[in-house]
Amino acid sequence: MKSMEKLLLALALFCVTTLTFADDFFSDLGDESGSGVVSNLEFNGVVSLSSEISITEDSVNDTFSINEGAEALFNLGYTGDSADLKVTLNGDRDSINIDECYANLYFDMLNMEVGYFKTVWGKGDKLHVLDLLNPIDYSNYFTQDYLENKIAQPTIKVNVPVGSFGMLELAYVPIFEGDLIPTDGKWMPLEVKAAKTLLQGFSILYPDTQTLSYGQFGTRFTTSINGFDFGGLYYFGYDRQPTLNLTKLKMDYNFMNVAGIEFGTVLAGFNLRGELAYYFINNSKDTLNYLGGFDRDLPLHNVNINIQVKGEYNTESEDITNMVVGKISDSFNHEKITPSVTGMYNVEDMDFMIKPELLYKIGENIEIATSAGIFAGDDDTTFGQFDLNDYLSLTLKYTF
Numbered sequence: 001m002k003s004m005e006k007l008l009l010a011l012a013l014f015c016v017t018t019l020t021f022a023d024d025f026f027s028d029l030g031d032e033s034g035s036g037v038v039s040n041l042e043f044n045g046v047v048s049l050s051s052e053i054s055i056t057e058d059s060v061n062d063t064f065s066i067n068e069g070a071e072a073l074f075n076l077g078y079t080g081d082s083a084d085l086k087v088t089l090n091g092d093r094d095s096i097n098i099d100e101c102y103a104n105l106y107f108d109m110l111n112m113e114v115g116y117f118k119t120v121w122g123k124g125d126k127l128h129v130l131d132l133l134n135p136i137d138y139s140n141y142f143t144q145d146y147l148e149n150k151i152a153q154p155t156i157k158v159n160v161p162v163g164s165f166g167m168l169e170l171a172y173v174p175i176f177e178g179d180l181i182p183t184d185g186k187w188m189p190l191e192v193k194a195a196k197t198l199l200q201g202f203s204i205l206y207p208d209t210q211t212l213s214y215g216q217f218g219t220r221f222t223t224s225i226n227g228f229d230f231g232g233l234y235y236f237g238y239d240r241q242p243t244l245n246l247t248k249l250k251m252d253y254n255f256m257n258v259a260g261i262e263f264g265t266v267l268a269g270f271n272l273r274g275e276l277a278y279y280f281i282n283n284s285k286d287t288l289n290y291l292g293g294f295d296r297d298l299p300l301h302n303v304n305i306n307i308q309v310k311g312e313y314n315t316e317s318e319d320i321t322n323m324v325v326g327k328i329s330d331s332f333n334h335e336k337i338t339p340s341v342t343g344m345y346n347v348e349d350m351d352f353m354i355k356p357e358l359l360y361k362i363g364e365n366i367e368i369a370t371s372a373g374i375f376a377g378d379d380d381t382t383f384g385q386f387d388l389n390d391y392l393s394l395t396l397k398y399t400f
Contacts, residue, residue, distance in 0.1 A: 045074040050395040052143075054186070073099070082106050086117075100152045113157040118150045119171065121220055121233060122291075123264040123273040127308050127325055129289035130260045130275045132235045133171055133218055137180040139187060142353065142373055142386070143393070153177065166223035176214035178253055179240045190385045195244060205250040214238065214253075222262070229264040239281055256281040260289075270294045273308075288313040293325075302331045322347040336361045344383065351377020351384040367397045 047070075054065045071092050078085040084104040090097055102115025122130035126146035134150045141149055157171040182188045183196070207214075216237030222229065235258040242251040260277030275291040293308030306329075311322040324347060329340035338359040345352040357371035372392045377384025 040079045042077040042079070043075070044400060045072060046397055046399050047072045048395055048397040050393060052391050052393040055390045055392065069093075098152075102155075110158055110160045113155065113159070116152050116154050118147065118152045119155065119157065120147075120150075121169075121218070122275045123229065123231075123262045124275055124291050124308060124310075125273065125293065125295065125306060127291060127293075127310055128275060129277045129291050129310065130233050130258075130262055132237065132258060133173060133216070135177045135179045135240050138189075139180060139182050139185075141187065142355075143391070151177065151180065162221070162223070165225070166221065169218075169220045169222075171218045171220075173216045173218075173237070174212055176209040176216060176238055176253065177240075178209070178238075178242050181242075186389050187386070190380060199249070202249055204244075205248070207251070207253065209238075209253065227265060231262045233260045233262070233277070234258070235260075239279075239284070243284070252283075254282050254284050270296045285314050285316040288315065302335075304329050320348070346377070346382055349377060349381040349384070351375075351381035353383045353386075365399050367399070369393075369395045369397070371395075 050069045050071070052067045052069075054067065069092060071090065074089045076087045076089075083106065086103075087101045088099040090099045098116065100115075100117045102113055102117040105112040105114065119133045120128075120131055121133065122128040124131075133155065134153055137149050137151050153173050154175065155171060155173050157169060160168040160170070162168050181192060183192055216235070218233070218235045218237070220231060220233045222231030224230075235256075237256065238253040239256050240253070242253055244250075245252050257280040258277050259280075260275060262273075262275045264271070264273045266272070272294050273292070275289075277289045279287045279289060281287070289310075289312050291308060291310045293306070295304060295306035297304050306327040308325045309322060310325065311320065313320050324345045325343070327340060327342040329338060331338045340357050340359075342355040342357070343352060352375075354374045355371060357369065360368045362368065370393065372390070374390050375383045375386040377387065379385055379387070
């Protein structure tokens, strides 16, 4: 029955998307000029070559290892009067994967997004407490961009304009996928290492979340009044961080409801933003999660600063954790050279990560990027556990 549910769901999504897209496509095909389809097609992408030097320190000497890689990202899009289609593929030397594949369907009173895609909710800048519809891939979390770490999900999202500036979003994700947490390699977290040691020789059961019984629903309303952006959100689903049930030797995903608000405005040259969310989590402790920050151009060359604070308050233990994330950047030679430094600091644990980066553009299509990652702190902290994972990377990108 579970397989039949998934089959019917896939068939329904395919039919809705294909019928709308086909009508639009063939109307372009019948264009007297014969160029309607071709002119509405778009193809672009990025090819990158990278080399990463990992620096491992111990009491005897420093160890260096070099990892080389090649990756490609391809975007294929079609734009029509009543439907758009977008397909994004990414791959390396070993495999090629679908990153996103979805259609935008346009109607008189609303538009609908159907397919396999990523959704970003919240006013934060690559840091959120309200962005709940997609799991996160932590395999290369500290070396990749926020969107690259998100995992697309099969989603139906309806967008309904409200008045001149309002938007009501209704999203349904029929199946569930937890965060992808490394179980080996240099980015495996301490909690996983401890669990593997404790349960060595035992088999751990995982729930089958690829069924309609694990569906999630989210709704978000945003609007703007006199330069002040604000919104509200509600999420009905599951916590993407699993919990280990030692009695049953089973991993569980706790059901949760989330209610939150967000805002953004400009005040005295500061771009202010904030998010506030209350997590009602079954079989666990409820938490109040918050985010606040700003960015501002300084009257010094092209310098920009971006500072955000993300925190969590546990309503039962009354524990508070805060992380400060900051970035300072500049640009030279008509934005061809862009240096920046990003830092992340956990206030209570006093551990941190620093990431300096330099981007150099050659013409319109070539970019050279060099960056480093430096981790420090106690061994049982978020960043300190990766103290031996410092790295230096060099990447060459070609965009077409």
